[in-house]
Amino acid sequence: MKRIRPVIPAVLTLILASAAAFAAAAGEETITLADAPGRELTVASCAVCHSLDYLPMNAAVMNRAAWEKSIHKMIDKFGAPIDAANIPVILDYLALHYSAGS
Ligand code: HEC
Structure with a gap:
């Protein structure tokens, strides 16, 4: 268990990084409108x-x-x-x- 433990954060980081990259790519499609009521x-x-x-x-x-x-x-x-x-x-x-x- 001790041996594989350090691998988990690395894998998590990879997953999160690709998710962020995907969100950024998707974000090009939809702009963020002014933050205000409505x-x-x-x-x-x-x-x-x-x-x-x-x-x-x-x-x-x-x-x-x-x-x-x-x-x-x-x-x-x-x-x-x-x-x-x-x-x-x-x-x-x-x-x-x-x-x-x-
Ligand atoms: C049921 C689908 C639909 C919804 C919901 C919709 N639109 Fe549209 N809108 C269109 C279509 C179809 C066009 C004209 C074709 C195109 O250029 O994509 C268009 C075009 C526009 C244009 C470009 C100028 C024009 O009149 O052609 C503006 C500005 C616009 N919409 C604003 C809005 C706003 C603001 C809302 C929300 C209140 C909205 N639309 C919701 C279908 C929609």
């Missing part, structure tokens, strides 16, 4: 169909009214499963963190 709901509502890159990518040309239109487009045209009660939360978040102006 983020979880926005991620849950918007990442089901496409990359969250769309949010910062469009921020320069967006404002509150444009985001409201966009959210409704996702729901009406593309069938986004977003509860009406959650729209104001997502809209507040996007208007505050991913808009160029009002």
